[in-house]
Amino acid sequence: MAYLSIDKISMHFGGLVALEDVSIQVEPGEIVSIIGPNGAGKTTLFNVITGVYKPTSGSIHFENQPIHNKEPQEIVKAGIARTFQNIRLCKDMRVIENVLLGMHTHTDYHFWDAVFRTKKFKTIELEKHEEALRILTSIGLQDQIHNYATNLPYGAQRRLEISRAIATKAKIILLDEPAAGMNAFETDALLDFIMELKIQGFTIILIEHDMRLVMNISDRIYVIDHGKKIAEGLPKDIAKNPRVIEAYLGRKEENA
Numbered sequence: 209m210a211y212l213s214i215d216k217i218s219m220h221f222g223g224l225v226a227l228e229d230v231s232i233q234v235e236p237g238e239i240v241s242i243i244g245p246n247g248a249g250k251t252t253l254f255n256v257i258t259g260v261y262k263p264t265s266g267s268i269h270f271e272n273q274p275i276h277n278k279e280p281q282e283i284v285k286a287g288i289a290r291t292f293q294n295i296r297l298c299k300d301m302r303v304i305e306n307v308l309l310g311m312h313t314h315t316d317y318h319f320w321d322a323v324f325r326t327k328k329f330k331t332i333e334l335e336k337h338e339e340a341l342r343i344l345t346s347i348g349l350q351d352q353i354h355n356y357a358t359n360l361p362y363g364a365q366r367r368l369e370i371s372r373a374i375a376t377k378a379k380i381i382l383l384d385e386p387a388a389g390m391n392a393f394e395t396d397a398l399l400d401f402i403m404e405l406k407i408q409g410f411t412i413i414l415i416e417h418d419m420r421l422v423m424n425i426s427d428r429i430y431v432i433d434h435g436k437k438i439a440e441g442l443p444k445d446i447a448k449n450p451r452v453i454e455a456y457l458g459r460k461e462e463n464a
């Protein structure tokens with residue numbers, strides 16, 4: 209079984225079929241992109257993987273364990289974290305505090321340790337700060353730790369959101385349209401940054417509309433249209449797949 213194995217997932221909202229029998233396999237260290245026209249079902253798939261929605265049918269296994277029946281917090285603990293289409297940071301909190309929030313799921317002291325500020329509490333808090341600093345340094349935000357998240361430029365806010373995902377001890381990071389709202393320069397920096405995450409050993413699943421980014425960065429691509437998987441393969445093959453081209457062009461005409 210694959211590292212992350214998504215098997216015949218369907219997701220129905222009443223009569224609306226958002227996903228139908230979608231199967232996706234991801235291996236450790238891969239960058240796998242999920243593309244498709246607006247409303248294809250991509251974000252719904254992320255919501256199913258992360259436990260926000262329970263699938264109508266199908267199964268998801270991560271490291272051979274079923275996760276489709278687990279709560280979002282349990283899935284984060286298992287090692288899958290995500291970012292959102294619209295950046296979700298605590299903007300009035302400092303950069304380092306946002307990263308510390310991500311560590312919450314793994315905090316190992318009890319309520320009374322915190323109340324009495326026991327030695328255990330102080331040791332763990334110190335370790336958390338050191339780890340947050342290490343993550344922020346690896347992500348190039350070490351000079352911003354005391355700045356408020358809201359003051360960071362857009363690209364840096366995206367990186368901070370990813371830092372928070374890393375802080376959960378994630379092994380797989382799901383990125384939902386990270387290049388949205390970025391100019392070409394910022395998108396290039398993002399591409400380098402995602403490649404760096406891969407080198408550090410993270411597995412990445414990417415939803416993205418920026419085809420230049422997708423084609424340059426992906427090991428493999430899955431294409432979803434109207435809730436169904438219509439293609440999968442290497443970027444060079446996806447780029448010339450007639451079904452994929454039709455799905456995009458057809459939708460463009462619908463929107464015109």
Ligand SMILES: Nc1ncnc2c1ncn2[C@@H]1O[C@H](COP(=O)(O)OP(=O)(O)OP(=O)(O)O)[C@@H](O)[C@H]1O
Nearest residue numbers: 221224225226244245246247248249250251252253
């Ligand atoms: N909670 C929900 N209740 C009802 N319908 C939903 C819900 N979430 C998603 N949908 C519907 O499921 C379909 C797929 O939506 P989804 O957001 O997954 O598409 P997408 O591929 O991520 O689109 P985009 O690229 O525009 O973000 C849409 O028709 C959407 O309206």
